[in-house]
Amino acid sequence: MLVSMGGIIEISGVSKTYASGFVALKEINLSIRRGEIFALLGPNGAGKTTLISIVCGIVQASSGRVVVDGHDIVRDWRAARSLIGLVPQELTTDAFESVWSTVSFTRGLFGLGSNPAHIESVLRALSLWDKRDSRIMTLSGGMKRRLLIAKALAHEPRILFLDEPTAGVDVDLRHDMWQLVSRLRAEGVTVILTTHYIEEAEEMADRVGVINRGELVLVRDKTDLLHEFGSKRLSLRLRSPLAELPAALAPWRLELSPDGRELTWLYHAREAGAGVGDFLERVRAAGIEFADLETSESSLEDIFVSLVRER
Amino acid sequence: MNIEAVSAIYRFEMARARRTLMQSIVSPVISTSLYFVVFGAAIGSRIQSVGGISYGSFIVPGLVMLSLLGQSISNASFGIYFPRFTGTIYEILSAPVSPVEIVLGYAGAAATKSVILGAIILATAWIFVPLHVEHPVWMVAFLVLTAATFSLFGFIIGIWADGFEKLQIVPLLIVTPLTFLGGSFYSIDMLPPTWRTVALLNPVVYLVSGFRWSFYGIADVNVGVSLGMTALFLAIALVIVGWIFRTGYRLKT
Ligand SMILES: Nc1ncnc2c1ncn2[C@@H]1O[C@H](COP(=O)(O)OP(=O)(O)O)[C@@H](O)[C@H]1O
Numbered sequence: 001m002l003v004s005m006g007g008i009i010e011i012s013g014v015s016k017t018y019a020s021g022f023v024a025l026k027e028i029n030l031s032i033r034r035g036e037i038f039a040l041l042g043p044n045g046a047g048k049t050t051l052i053s054i055v056c057g058i059v060q061a062s063s064g065r066v067v068v069d070g071h072d073i074v075r076d077w078r079a080a081r082s083l084i085g086l087v088p089q090e091l092t093t094d095a096f097e098s099v100w101s102t103v104s105f106t107r108g109l110f111g112l113g114s115n116p117a118h119i120e121s122v123l124r125a126l127s128l129w130d131k132r133d134s135r136i137m138t139l140s141g142g143m144k145r146r147l148l149i150a151k152a153l154a155h156e157p158r159i160l161f162l163d164e165p166t167a168g169v170d171v172d173l174r175h176d177m178w179q180l181v182s183r184l185r186a187e188g189v190t191v192i193l194t195t196h197y198i199e200e201a202e203e204m205a206d207r208v209g210v211i212n213r214g215e216l217v218l219v220r221d222k223t224d225l226l227h228e229f230g231s232k233r234l235s236l237r238l239r240s241p242l243a244e245l246p247a248a249l250a251p252w253r254l255e256l257s258p259d260g261r262e263l264t265w266l267y268h269a270r271e272a273g274a275g276v277g278d279f280l281e282r283v284r285a286a287g288i289e290f291a292d293l294e295t296s297e298s299s300l301e302d303i304f305v306s307l308v309r310e311r
Numbered sequence: 312m313n314i315e316a317v318s319a320i321y322r323f324e325m326a327r328a329r330r331t332l333m334q335s336i337v338s339p340v341i342s343t344s345l346y347f348v349v350f351g352a353a354i355g356s357r358i359q360s361v362g363g364i365s366y367g368s369f370i371v372p373g374l375v376m377l378s379l380l381g382q383s384i385s386n387a388s389f390g391i392y393f394p395r396f397t398g399t400i401y402e403i404l405s406a407p408v409s410p411v412e413i414v415l416g417y418a419g420a421a422a423t424k425s426v427i428l429g430a431i432i433l434a435t436a437w438i439f440v441p442l443h444v445e446h447p448v449w450m451v452a453f454l455v456l457t458a459a460t461f462s463l464f465g466f467i468i469g470i471w472a473d474g475f476e477k478l479q480i481v482p483l484l485i486v487t488p489l490t491f492l493g494g495s496f497y498s499i500d501m502l503p504p505t506w507r508t509v510a511l512l513n514p515v516v517y518l519v520s521g522f523r524w525s526f527y528g529i530a531d532v533n534v535g536v537s538l539g540m541t542a543l544f545l546a547i548a549l550v551i552v553g554w555i556f557r558t559g560y561r562l563k564t
């Protein structure tokens with residue numbers, strides 16, 4: 001487990017058993033680095049929302065400790081919460097308030113005086129400026145999602161939690177959201193997002209934590225994760241069909257297509273580097289001519305499926 | 312103290328009242344007027360006076376209390392129940408807002424609305440009967456204390472309720488009967504001795520009596536007792552609210 005001291009969020013030994021007796025989290029240890037984008041990846045019911053809710057003060061942990069930028073979330077809750085913005089998973093909004101007033105309301109809750117310029121910039125960044133005087137109930141689902149993000153940013157948080165930010169969201173919003181997240185990252189804001197869409201983690205995150213059935217299965221830099229778990233395939237389109245695999249290529253894990261025109265080598269990302277050149281040389285030495293070459297690597301999805309299945 | 316947060320919640324709640332202005336102001340004015348027509352004109356013509364006060368004037372403090380209790384409870388309970396119902400409570404719970412600040416915002420706004428409502432009812436009553444306030448400072452004190460106390464009880468109900476039905480049930484089954492039986496429309500001296508003793512178990516009697524005393528200087532029970540009871544109710548409400556937040560009851564899972 002990668003636990004570096006001095007992360008902006010230090011979660012140690014956090015467990016949660018709900019009143020129903022259901023164990024939603026088991027001894028979670030996690031350190032979030034300052035300024036990173038961290039994706040908490042896991043299937044539905046894995047405990048992602050529970051973990052976020054504990055850090056944000058909505059759910060009480062059964063045991064363990066959470067420290068946010070040096071502030072214990074129980075003892076020093078006010079300082080801890082002041083740093084955090086939360087975009088909840090569900091579209092929970094008021095109905096009759098205007099966009100402007102609900103965003104100002106959030107800012108007030110966080111103890112900050114009004115700052116129309118900041119609220120304007122947040123609303124503009126989320127394409128909500130034209131809707132500022134609209135009642136919330138007149139907004140579409142996508143607009144409400146934007147509004148929840150605007151509310152979470154109203155108090156200029158240093159840490160932003162996005163709980164399944166793109167679930168049921170249109171392409172425009174997805175795009176705007178990623179742009180916003182990159183901008184926040186450039187400003188030094190730490191972003192923690194949960195998702196059960198792999199592409200989301202793959203696209204955005206610096207690090208990925210995989211959570212399943214209340215257990216943090218692993219935490220890795222995204223590139224390391226791909227490197228460590230990713231398998232790659234290299235396919236050669238042959239000039240003339242091959243009847244069978246030459247004995248000289250026996251040491252490699254190879255597959256020949258039924259028509260004998262495509263030769264595929266499955267290898268581990270770790271073997272990239274020297275291995276590929278070596279392999280191609282051997283192919284030529286065996287007298288096999290190829291017209292084209294293609295490589296592909298497994299996505300986080302494949303990795304995730306294999307990880308979760310292992311447990 | 313997160314004053315900005317208290318003010319944000321307070322203003323949010325006051326804005327909610329402005330949106331439902333009809334319900335907040337017009338309906339109590341109408342119902343008060345109806346009470347005057349029914350009790351003041353119809354019954355009052357048969358009862359000459361109570362303790363030297365015309366019946367119409369006599370019932371005014373009781374009418375104010377009737378609305379004050381009901382509205383404080385329904386305003387405050389709805390105010391906190393609704394965000395729990397819609398889920399927007401997440402925002403309050405995850406903000407750097409202390410329990411005391413949350414209560415100040417919600418119950419404070421509900422109490423303010425009730426006091427305004429009391430003033431409106433008094434003004435409406437003035438149209439029908441002559442009013443005389445002997446102890447204005449005490450009158451305001453009883454008004455504010457009662458509004459605050461029952462807004463707190465409303466807040467508690469709003470937290471305890473896990474459905475709209477429960478939200479209605481306490482005001483309907485407990486508060487309304489207690490207020491009607493609490494000497495709003497009669498002096499408990501008019502009751503037979505046994506019932507008088509029973510009536511003294513009704514907390515509302517003390518509120519109405521004290522409030523009426525501040526108007527006309529007449530009371531069913533000693534005004535000191537009324538004041539003491541009002542303070543006691545306030546203390547009970549504060550203890551329960553304190554317990555709710557200490558345990559996270561119905562707020563945090
Ligand atoms: N209040 C609750 N009481 C009992 N069980 C709960 C409660 N909230 C969530 N759970 C259960 O805890 C598990 C984790 O839920 P959650 O954290 O929402 O998962 P995720 O966000 O990863 O989909 C689920 O099985 C869910 O049913």
Ligand SMILES: [Mg+2]
Pocket residue numbers: 048049050089163164
């Ligand atoms: Mg979730």
